[in-house]
Amino acid sequence: MAARGRPRTFDPDVALRQALDVFWERGYEGTSLNDLAEAMGIATASIYACFGSKPELFGKVMALYGATSGEPPRRALREQPTARAAIHAMLRATADEITRSDAPHYCMLVLAAPTGAIENHEVREFLAERRRDQFATIKDRLARGVTDGDLATPPAGLDALARYYTTVVQGLSIQARDGATRPELETVITCAMAAWDTLTSAG
Amino acid sequence: MAARGRPRTFDPDVALRQALDVFWERGYEGTSLNDLAEAMGIATASIYACFGSKPELFGKVMALYGATSGEPPRRALREQPTARAAIHAMLRATADEITRSDAPHYCMLVLAAPTGAIENHEVREFLAERRRDQFATIKDRLARGVTDGDLATPPAGLDALARYYTTVVQGLSIQARDGATRPELETVITCAMAAWDTLTSAG
DNA sequence: CCATTTGTTTATCGAACGACAAACAAACTG
DNA sequence: CAGTTTGTTTGTCGTTCGATAAACAAATGG
Numbered sequence: 219m220a221a222r223g224r225p226r227t228f229d230p231d232v233a234l235r236q237a238l239d240v241f242w243e244r245g246y247e248g249t250s251l252n253d254l255a256e257a258m259g260i261a262t263a264s265i266y267a268c269f270g271s272k273p274e275l276f277g278k279v280m281a282l283y284g285a286t287s288g289e290p291p292r293r294a295l296r297e298q299p300t301a302r303a304a305i306h307a308m309l310r311a312t313a314d315e316i317t318r319s320d321a322p323h324y325c326m327l328v329l330a331a332p333t334g335a336i337e338n339h340e341v342r343e344f345l346a347e348r349r350r351d352q353f354a355t356i357k358d359r360l361a362r363g364v365t366d367g368d369l370a371t372p373p374a375g376l377d378a379l380a381r382y383y384t385t386v387v388q389g390l391s392i393q394a395r396d397g398a399t400r401p402e403l404e405t406v407i408t409c410a411m412a413a414w415d416t417l418t419s420a421g
Numbered sequence: 422m423a424a425r426g427r428p429r430t431f432d433p434d435v436a437l438r439q440a441l442d443v444f445w446e447r448g449y450e451g452t453s454l455n456d457l458a459e460a461m462g463i464a465t466a467s468i469y470a471c472f473g474s475k476p477e478l479f480g481k482v483m484a485l486y487g488a489t490s491g492e493p494p495r496r497a498l499r500e501q502p503t504a505r506a507a508i509h510a511m512l513r514a515t516a517d518e519i520t521r522s523d524a525p526h527y528c529m530l531v532l533a534a535p536t537g538a539i540e541n542h543e544v545r546e547f548l549a550e551r552r553r554d555q556f557a558t559i560k561d562r563l564a565r566g567v568t569d570g571d572l573a574t575p576p577a578g579l580d581a582l583a584r585y586y587t588t589v590v591q592g593l594s595i596q597a598r599d600g601a602t603r604p605e606l607e608t609v610i611t612c613a614m615a616a617w618d619t620l621t622s623a624g
Numbered sequence: 625c626c627a628t629t630t631g632t633t634t635a636t637c638g639a640a641c642g643a644c645a646a647a648c649a650a651a652c653t654g
Numbered sequence: 655c656a657g658t659t660t661g662t663t664t665g666t667c668g669t670t671c672g673a674t675a676a677a678c679a680a681a682t683g684g
Contacts, residue, residue, distance in 0.1 A: 243536070245535075245536035248541070332448075333448030333532050334450065335452075338451070346599045346600070379612060382609045384592075385595070386588060386589065388595040389593075393584065393587070396553055398584065410585065410588075412620050416618070
């Protein structure tokens, strides 16, 4: 039951991964179709045939990114038994991901396109929406802690606590981008977690 | 003692300010010389004559940015009587600046060029170096607190504390960029300051 | 084998990019 | 005034941008 016409000479999964690496290193606007074609080992026309336009390709790349690099922090939130352990493990998993020696030292979701030309507004908003999802996921995990009984409703509000740890997690990307090492990020995480007890006990 | 040749028809200070507004909104790579010429009301050749190449112009723009938008947070660090008050006031001054209704909702130093094409590597490193200066300034202020006697040497280390608050201040830009309001940033700051007492008392 | 279907290569499109040279304009000095 | 100096405008340089059309290649079904 092979396909009808001429079969592909490249593996779309492999090519997408190669496109991811380029977008990750250079950001959305900093990556040209020539850059992509070279890294993927195919012509730009084949990119259009298989993945669509540049923003469409980027959307598929981000889906792959979320499913791979995004998974460890998400799993930490999901699998840790308490809200506190979940937040702590999420921060550490993020620090691990953004200091890997085989990838750029930052989160692509945060730094691939925070600003840029007017014509790429949609791409920026696409990423912004995913970052707001990130905040919502953290907030949901805190709410689960309240339900589970391991977290008293914080005086500052769940929203405040969630936004605070979202801010830290996103700030870590700037730090790593600028050369902070994994141990240095660990000290930041330790400081950020020092606020936990104060924030989650009645004031 | 007027200048010798034909006098300028535009005010370089005004033009630089207009260039700043464009770079701020669209980032370094997202801004073309056509965009700049239009906003500055002069031809691209006049830009080259008065300000040099695109990266040179951007350097002058960032100097202006540092002297204007960068000043309130720096002044907060300088003028507040204690290290704690200084950090708190710096965070608030930053939040004020990045939620002004007459400017983009983020710090240009953080988001104008975190990633991009290989040929603009120097511009990115220029900004990264200034962000490392930001960290150093915060650390120096904490050290002054120790000297002044209002801050005991923190168990986690001055470096850790300084990097932590730098991470928060930089993370705030992502939050504001994605739509967080001034009151929402205030809740983040409150959470971040909640760590202070724990971090600065003997553990 | 032939017609069809699909993928790849090659060439190219119009527009925009950063950068500048040459021509023109307006002030000065003597 | 003439001559010099400096600023601005106009035009254009070679390159690259994202995006396709047309030509060529390799598999299928009948």
